[in-house]
Amino acid sequence: MNTKKGLTTIQAILIIIILVIAAAGSYVWYSYYTKKKAPPQEEEVTPKVEEVTLIVPRGGIVMTLDPAESYSVPTHEVIVPVYETLLRYDPKNTSHLIPWLAESWEVGKNGMWYVFHLRKNVTFHCGTPFNASAVIYSFNRTISLMEEKGFGPGWVISAIDIEHCKIIDPYTVNITLKYPYAPFLYALAAQWGPLIICPACCKAHATPEDPWAYEYMKEHMCGTGPYMLAEWVREDHVTLVKNPNYWKGWKGKHVDKIYMPIIEESSTRRLRLEEGSIDIGGLTLEDAIAVNGTPGIIVEVVPSLNNLMIFMNTQKPPLNNKLVRQAISYIFDYEGAVETIRHGLGAQARGPLPSALWGWDPECPQYTHNLTKAKELLEKAGYKPEDIKLELWYIETVEEERRVAELLQAEAAKIGVTIELRGTTWAGLNDVLRPGSGNATDAADMAILYWYPDFADPDDYLSNMYYCYNESDPTNIYSYPYFNWAYYCNSTLNRILDEARRTTNFTRRVELYKMAQRIIVEDAPALFIFEEPAILTYRSWVKGYYFNPCYVGTIDFYSIYIEGRESR
Amino acid sequence: MKLWQFILRRLILMIPLLLGITLLTFTISHLVPGDPARLAAGLHAPPEVVEIMRRRLGLDKPLYVQYYLYMKRLIRGDLGTSIMTRRPVIEDILTRWPGTIELTTFAMIIIILMGIPLGIISSTNKDKPLDHFLRIFSLFGVSIPSFWLALLLQLLFCKYLKIFPLGYRIDPGIYLKRITGFNIIDSIITLNLKALLNSLWHIFLPAFTLALQGMATVQRLLRSNMLDALTQDYIRMARAKGLPERKVIYRHALRNSLIPVVTVIGLMYGGMLGGTFIIESIFSWQGLGRYGARAILNLDFPAIMGTTIMYTVIYAIANLIVDILYAYLDPRIRY
Numbered sequence: 001m002n003t004k005k006g007l008t009t010i011q012a013i014l015i016i017i018i019l020v021i022a023a024a025g026s027y028v029w030y031s032y033y034t035k036k037k038a039p040p041q042e043e044e045v046t047p048k049v050e051e052v053t054l055i056v057p058r059g060g061i062v063m064t065l066d067p068a069e070s071y072s073v074p075t076h077e078v079i080v081p082v083y084e085t086l087l088r089y090d091p092k093n094t095s096h097l098i099p100w101l102a103e104s105w106e107v108g109k110n111g112m113w114y115v116f117h118l119r120k121n122v123t124f125h126c127g128t129p130f131n132a133s134a135v136i137y138s139f140n141r142t143i144s145l146m147e148e149k150g151f152g153p154g155w156v157i158s159a160i161d162i163e164h165c166k167i168i169d170p171y172t173v174n175i176t177l178k179y180p181y182a183p184f185l186y187a188l189a190a191q192w193g194p195l196i197i198c199p200a201c202c203k204a205h206a207t208p209e210d211p212w213a214y215e216y217m218k219e220h221m222c223g224t225g226p227y228m229l230a231e232w233v234r235e236d237h238v239t240l241v242k243n244p245n246y247w248k249g250w251k252g253k254h255v256d257k258i259y260m261p262i263i264e265e266s267s268t269r270r271l272r273l274e275e276g277s278i279d280i281g282g283l284t285l286e287d288a289i290a291v292n293g294t295p296g297i298i299v300e301v302v303p304s305l306n307n308l309m310i311f312m313n314t315q316k317p318p319l320n321n322k323l324v325r326q327a328i329s330y331i332f333d334y335e336g337a338v339e340t341i342r343h344g345l346g347a348q349a350r351g352p353l354p355s356a357l358w359g360w361d362p363e364c365p366q367y368t369h370n371l372t373k374a375k376e377l378l379e380k381a382g383y384k385p386e387d388i389k390l391e392l393w394y395i396e397t398v399e400e401e402r403r404v405a406e407l408l409q410a411e412a413a414k415i416g417v418t419i420e421l422r423g424t425t426w427a428g429l430n431d432v433l434r435p436g437s438g439n440a441t442d443a444a445d446m447a448i449l450y451w452y453p454d455f456a457d458p459d460d461y462l463s464n465m466y467y468c469y470n471e472s473d474p475t476n477i478y479s480y481p482y483f484n485w486a487y488y489c490n491s492t493l494n495r496i497l498d499e500a501r502r503t504t505n506f507t508r509r510v511e512l513y514k515m516a517q518r519i520i521v522e523d524a525p526a527l528f529i530f531e532e533p534a535i536l537t538y539r540s541w542v543k544g545y546y547f548n549p550c551y552v553g554t555i556d557f558y559s560i561y562i563e564g565r566e567s568r
Numbered sequence: 569m570k571l572w573q574f575i576l577r578r579l580i581l582m583i584p585l586l587l588g589i590t591l592l593t594f595t596i597s598h599l600v601p602g603d604p605a606r607l608a609a610g611l612h613a614p615p616e617v618v619e620i621m622r623r624r625l626g627l628d629k630p631l632y633v634q635y636y637l638y639m640k641r642l643i644r645g646d647l648g649t650s651i652m653t654r655r656p657v658i659e660d661i662l663t664r665w666p667g668t669i670e671l672t673t674f675a676m677i678i679i680i681l682m683g684i685p686l687g688i689i690s691s692t693n694k695d696k697p698l699d700h701f702l703r704i705f706s707l708f709g710v711s712i713p714s715f716w717l718a719l720l721l722q723l724l725f726c727k728y729l730k731i732f733p734l735g736y737r738i739d740p741g742i743y744l745k746r747i748t749g750f751n752i753i754d755s756i757i758t759l760n761l762k763a764l765l766n767s768l769w770h771i772f773l774p775a776f777t778l779a780l781q782g783m784a785t786v787q788r789l790l791r792s793n794m795l796d797a798l799t800q801d802y803i804r805m806a807r808a809k810g811l812p813e814r815k816v817i818y819r820h821a822l823r824n825s826l827i828p829v830v831t832v833i834g835l836m837y838g839g840m841l842g843g844t845f846i847i848e849s850i851f852s853w854q855g856l857g858r859y860g861a862r863a864i865l866n867l868d869f870p871a872i873m874g875t876t877i878m879y880t881v882i883y884a885i886a887n888l889i890v891d892i893l894y895a896y897l898d899p900r901i902r903y
Contacts, residue, residue, distance in 0.1 A: 061652065061862075063654055064654050069654075071609070071610030071611075071612075071613065072610065146617055146620075149620065149621070150605070150608075150617050150620030150622070150624050151609065151617070151621075152612065152617055153613075155614050218654060234653065235663075235859070261736075262852065263852055264849065265849070267722075268734055271722065271723075275727070275730070397865075425600075425601070425602055425865075426602075426607070426611065427602025427603045427606065428601040428602050430601075430603040430606055431602070432601075454612050482614060482618075483612075
């Protein structure tokens with residue numbers, strides 16, 4: 001035998017033995033170490049200091065820190081505690097606006113301008129005082145970045161005519177609109193769009209190529225909010241600390257620091273909530289139901305403004321016949337859907353608006369599950385149920401949409417109507433709803449949509465989904481707003497929505513929206529499936545946590561404090 | 569041919585491979601129905617705004633023009649800007665790839681350290697209860713879906729037994745100076761024992777999940793190869809000349825049975841890279857797999873392309889290393 005070869009084998013065996021011993025040794029060492037200082041994860045999550053840290057997981061990455069660009073919930077969770085608006089919504093009454101950075105306001109007679117009297121003792125995180133020019137600068141920046149770069153949230157305030165806005169004095173600003181737009185005040189309280197950013201910070205980092213300092217502001221933050229950015233580790237976590245100069249002050253109980261790690265899987269968040277290593281869960285319905293009743297965990301069901309709808313293409317036979325659409329509306333089992341899909345949490349929607357939104361009509365008629373009626377209507381329309389074959393598109397990854405689709409399919413089959421299910425991605429829906437021909441009769445028969453509010457005004461729902469720009473060309477998909485997936489065009493409704501957008505008389509607006517809801521329900525361009533309440537899951541030591549239905553997915557951290565939690 | 573010539577040739581051959589991969593990925597990802605411009609602008613954004621976004625992302629141009637522009641930038645080393653993270657894909661990849669390499673390499677070590685001994689034990693105890701037990705174990709290992717196993721292990725070890733952490737590469741409170749991006753290496757360099765132990769503690773469960781299938785495959789393959797080898801004439805010869813059984817097994821049978829195992833292990837590296845897409849998502853592991861999975865869900869073309877290219881390079885290099893290892897294991901093979 002070759003000595004050299006023998007040596008190599010011995011060397012190899014030695015290496016393996018060393019590796020095994022090292023692995024075993026480190027395990028033994030570590031288990032000793034963990035036993036001695038158990039449990040390590042609870043001790044080392046946060047440094048041992050007096051300050052109170054709230055740990056809130058986020059479900060996705062922060063794409064940008066620029067408030068003019070952010071238009072997704074995971075990103076906005078970080079934006080909202082830092083950047084504020086002139087007005088905010090009252091969490092208990094969506095029609096009521098709370099003065100925030102603006103102390104009071106006046107509305108011009110024709111609704112073309114608004115004067116805001118601003119709060120005086122407010123400073124940005126960098127120390128620059130907040131004033132009228134900051135308001136105009138922020139709006140201008142958001143709208144300009146939308147026009148230049150295609151950032152989404154700017155559309156919420158696109159009615160503003162920046163050139164004609166005036167600074168009356170440092171704390172009074174006149175905001176002029178391009179056209180009368182009654183939802184404007186509500187749009188100004190939205191969490192996306194009208195956020196106020198520090199002009200000094202932006203100007204200091206502006207370059208000729210980047211006049212709005214987007215490249216800088218997408219990685220830095222400077223607002224007036226209660227919390228400031230301390231650390232942003234991409235794909236990992238964000239830490240916010242309290243702004244010591246916050247204009248509302250820090251009397252009372254609050255948290256000093258908010259630590260937001262990314263935990264994408266709801267099941268992982270659930271385990272962490274159960275072991276108490278996070279304070280707020282943000283769980284899916286299934287996981288929330290599973291932890292319900294666990295000592296130390298609170299599961300709260302609160303109304304939200306989220307609605308689920310199935311649109312029917314009103315330009316395409318047989319759904320262009322109102323009676324057929326009504327028949328389909330009678331086919332769906334609304335109560336069964338709430339019971340089985342929502343586990344009883346939620347309710348059948350009454351009309352196109354959510355019940356928690358102002359302007360909703362509590363007496364609006366509702367379709368019920370009535371197969372006999374459905375058959376009668378089909379007969380009246382001149383169709384045999386067997387002749388009706390429809391395709392229903394939904395987003396595959398949204399479990400509830402799939403189950404709603406299957407339920408409709410099963411119920412329709414009972415009377416002989418065929419509904420074929422077509423699962424796709426959110427992005428894929430675009431292709432079937434906006435066919436290349438531009439003709440609505442080539443678009444999908446039916447499609448499911450979840451709607452959450454951009455701002456709490458019925459206009460955000462009705463004008464986005466049931467308005468028609470050009471009544472003379474109803475089969476052209478470009479005659480409709482993007483989300484009018486039913487290609488529904490009704491001139492009476494158009495006139496009502498137009499008037500409701502113009503008049504600043506609140507009572508009149510409510511009246512008009514009630515009329516609109518009844519017209520829509522009668523014409524049945526969509527099935528109004530259910531209202532989805534929000535589900536809050538958190539440890540019982542978290543106090544002051546509430547849900548504002550107008551602010552989807554974001555949390556008012558300023559109101560939260562911790563009581564009775566063992567130090568981590 | 570000398571070894572360096574062989575390596576050089578293989579590296580040059582990677583260029584057409586990468587070209588093919590980019591063309592394929594580019595075409596497939598762009599043929600998937602969908603509108604990344606809408607996703608980037610925001611779901612409720614009006615169509616005009618989405619159009620501006622589309623132009624900015626260059627998605628309004630014909631596909632071949634988009635590919636040409638992409639390749640032109642790629643040659644200069646520019647992988648484009650990710651739609652979802654809004655920063656250069658190359659930066660995203662550079663911060664994430666150590667996580668994936670660390671995880672797969674650790675899993676590979678588990679496969680080798682456990683799969684090979686188990687295969688030997690199984691073959692030397694042929695048809696005995698221990699062999700049966702190990703065969704059932706390996707059947708379980710090969711057939712169990714990794715995403716299910718991951719959740720099960722999380723439930724068992726993290727929730728009930730509380731001996732492993734739920735996810736992440738290191739506890740958030742532990743400070744580790746980033747030098748190479750590999751937590752284990754960085755903590756050794758900086759002599760940070762706490763970070764080293766914590767990283768090992770974090771990596772074990774995801775790496776074990778990733779390794780189980782490979783471990784079982786190696787065990788089964790080695791067992792059958794060993795059984796085959798043990799009936800060969802040279803073994804009979806070795807036994808006849810009075811070599812101790814241990815030497816017969818380790819020096820003669822094992823060494824001859826290892827070559828197909830090394831091939832499989834090399835290919836397995838590719839399989840494991842694919843597995844990281846799921847494992848990293850479940851264990852909140854900061855690596856390329858989780859990044860790639862998210863890129864696909866968001867139709868983030870530049871990120872999908874960047875991830876694919878990176879995975880191809882890693883896979884090709886892993887295969888190259890296997891080929892070099894052959895020479896060590898089997899002196900008959902020369903390049």
